[in-house]
Ligand code: ADP
């Protein structure tokens with residue numbers, strides 16, 4: 001059973017480009033939230049800061065971490081490996097810090113299946129439309145058409161995992177989406193009432209995939 005003094009785990013996943021990293025950064029400014037920094041074998045993007053956005057490592061180092069069983073979860077996403085090391089997460093939770101994870105559905109499944117003794121809330125972020133998703137991806141990956149195409153193609157598969165999450169939130173207006181997530185987390189922690197319409201989400205997913 002989770003103790004009241006322990007932190008909670010909050011996972012945000014989404015199809016690439018829907019805005020989870022932006023939302024995680026906003027949420028991390030909320031009191032008592034620490035972002036879990038993942039290891040990855042992918043190259044840094046312009047503006048990304050090592051040891052803040054990711055620990056950028058090579059394949060050999062990533063394999064060493066796997067062999068030493070240091071990962072709480074890891075997965076291959078878009079040809080690269082990504083993983084969350086266990087020790088910093090558990091240390092933060094035991095110190096009463098809430099930990100935010102920006103990880104994909106494979107990692108979310110692995111953490112869920114571990115049934116750790118800490119409260120876990122999972123969010124899946126969706127874009128308002130495929131058109132907007134394309135705009136956001138094109139903006140983030142300027143002149144990298146192949147990456148944009150690859151991620152749009154992957155969208156069709158990734159979106160199907162929405163059903164395995166506690167909450168699905170549409171990231172149209174950034175601030176409204178942030179407040180929605182913040183309020184749902186507060187309601188979960190304080191056992192308050194939740195403003196959440198599953199039918200609306202189901203219809204939105206149908207529109208996105210039709
Ligand atoms: P993800 O982590 O899900 O791949 P990002 O957080 O990197 O997505 O967001 C993708 C792009 O969309 C970024 O350039 C980001 O600034 C932008 N973005 C995120 N949320 C919104 C929003 N609500 N409105 C407009 N642009 C957004």
Ligand code: 5GP
Pocket residue numbers: 013014015016038039042073074075077082083084102103104105106107108
């Ligand atoms: P990006 O390369 O755009 O930063 O991330 C690509 C995908 O990898 C995103 O869906 C992101 O959430 C996911 N990701 C980032 N870190 C991890 C991690 O540690 N584990 C897993 N499973 N996925 C991750």
